[in-house]
Amino acid sequence: MRAEKIHLDGNAAGGVLRDVFAHEMTAALATCGGCGAVGPVGALLEYGQPMGIVLRCPTCDTAVLRIVRTPSLLRLDLSGLRLLTIPA
Amino acid sequence: MAIPDATAGRLEWRVATVVDVRDETPRARTLVLDVPQWPGHRPGQHVDVRLVAEDGYQAQRSYSIASPPEDRGVALTVERLDDGEVSPYLVGELRRGDGLEIRGPIGGYFVWDVALGGPLLLVAGGSGIVPLMAMLRRHARADASARAAVPVRLLYSARTPADVIYAAELERLADPPAVEVVLTFTREAPVTWTGYRRRIDRAMLEAVIWPPSAEPHAYVCGPTVFVESVASLLVELGHAASRVRTERFGATG
Numbered sequence: 291m292r293a294e295k296i297h298l299d300g301n302a303a304g305g306v307l308r309d310v311f312a313h314e315m316t317a318a319l320a321t322c323g324g325c326g327a328v329g330p331v332g333a334l335l336e337y338g339q340p341m342g343i344v345l346r347c348p349t350c351d352t353a354v355l356r357i358v359r360t361p362s363l364l365r366l367d368l369s370g371l372r373l374l375t376i377p378a
Numbered sequence: 379m380a381i382p383d384a385t386a387g388r389l390e391w392r393v394a395t396v397v398d399v400r401d402e403t404p405r406a407r408t409l410v411l412d413v414p415q416w417p418g419h420r421p422g423q424h425v426d427v428r429l430v431a432e433d434g435y436q437a438q439r440s441y442s443i444a445s446p447p448e449d450r451g452v453a454l455t456v457e458r459l460d461d462g463e464v465s466p467y468l469v470g471e472l473r474r475g476d477g478l479e480i481r482g483p484i485g486g487y488f489v490w491d492v493a494l495g496g497p498l499l500l501v502a503g504g505s506g507i508v509p510l511m512a513m514l515r516r517h518a519r520a521d522a523s524a525r526a527a528v529p530v531r532l533l534y535s536a537r538t539p540a541d542v543i544y545a546a547e548l549e550r551l552a553d554p555p556a557v558e559v560v561l562t563f564t565r566e567a568p569v570t571w572t573g574y575r576r577r578i579d580r581a582m583l584e585a586v587i588w589p590p591s592a593e594p595h596a597y598v599c600g601p602t603v604f605v606e607s608v609a610s611l612l613v614e615l616g617h618a619a620s621r622v623r624t625e626r627f628g629a630t631g
Contacts, residue, residue, distance in 0.1 A: 298440070298602075298626050298627075299624065299625065299626045300487075301424070301440075301485055301487060301488050301625045301626075302424075302440045304424070304440075304484035304485050304486075305389060305426040305440065305481055305482070305484045308387075308388055308389045308484070309388060309389075312387055312388075314484075314485070314486040315486075316484070316485050316486050316487040316488070317486035317487040317489075330487040331487070332485065332486075332487030332488055332623075332625070333487065333623075333624060336626075377486075
């Protein structure tokens with residue numbers, strides 16, 4: 291079984307997030323759409339998958355950000371994210 | 379330093395050149411890279427490294443920067459994971475003069491610089507020492523008044539003395555009480571070793587670190603289980619979660 295396996299955290303997603311956002315994102319504050327917990331993107335838990343990553347809330351496990359990348363597209367699922375606050 | 383360039387916009391892949399390699403332990407090697415148009419970095423940041431096979435297959439990993447911003451060249455220290463896709467190549471095959479595709483610097487959360495102040499508490503598990511070493515080296519190169527304003531304590535958990543990365547330099551940098559380096563060995567220690575020989579636990583943290591009233595900035599880096607355990611203990615001991623920054627090193631190879 292290829293279960294989602296935790297290995298890293300949101301720090302490691304900083305590079306791919308820069309493909310999407312114009313700013314450094316690991317210090318941005320994410321408000322979880324599941325439980326409302328607020329914390330830096332760098333402190334979200336990263337579950338790696340062959341084609342992308344899932345960043346989960348360390349408090350309630352909601353998938354806050356999902357990024358899927360193929361040679362032809364990049365998909366960002368933000369349905370678990372209530373608010374993103376990016377330091378200037 | 380060109381911070382605006384380093385923090386906004388898309389990161390381009392660049393081909394860095396390996397200008398030096400240093401074996402740190404039997405399993406860890408430092409690669410010093412010359413990176414064209416490197417914008418400068420902050421201690422704690424990392425780079426993404428990309429290897430592309432002839433058939434187009436790509437493997438990408440993140441590696442922490444070990445060198446302080448003052449150094450020429452960007453040093454990465456990589457630990458070999460025997461069943462990994464990337465680290466065996468970086469540790470075993472890459473030679474001086476070879477090229478390596480990287481992008482960075484990356485990261486704005488797990489970073490420390492002199493301006494943030496102290497006290498600075500660094501807790502490392504295994505190769506989690508690497509980004510913390512950039513902080514320690516930055517601190518060592520700061521001017522005397524900045525150094526005096528920021529006492530540092532490093533608690534470093536390694537399996538055996540042979541697994542300690544930067545051992546000689548850590549010995550040199552230790553200068554108590556301004557810079558304290560405390561090692562603990564979890565698997566094997568010489569009979570003459572009088573220090574800790576167990577995993578980091580609550581009693582060890584209480585003995586080694588500052589009380590919450592000192593409001594240290596804590597940086598915890600290591601394998602996931604290590605990081606979760608130490609970060610939880612710090613919060614249990616009364617340290618504000620917002621002052622405990624974490625970075626997990628995964629065995630992704």
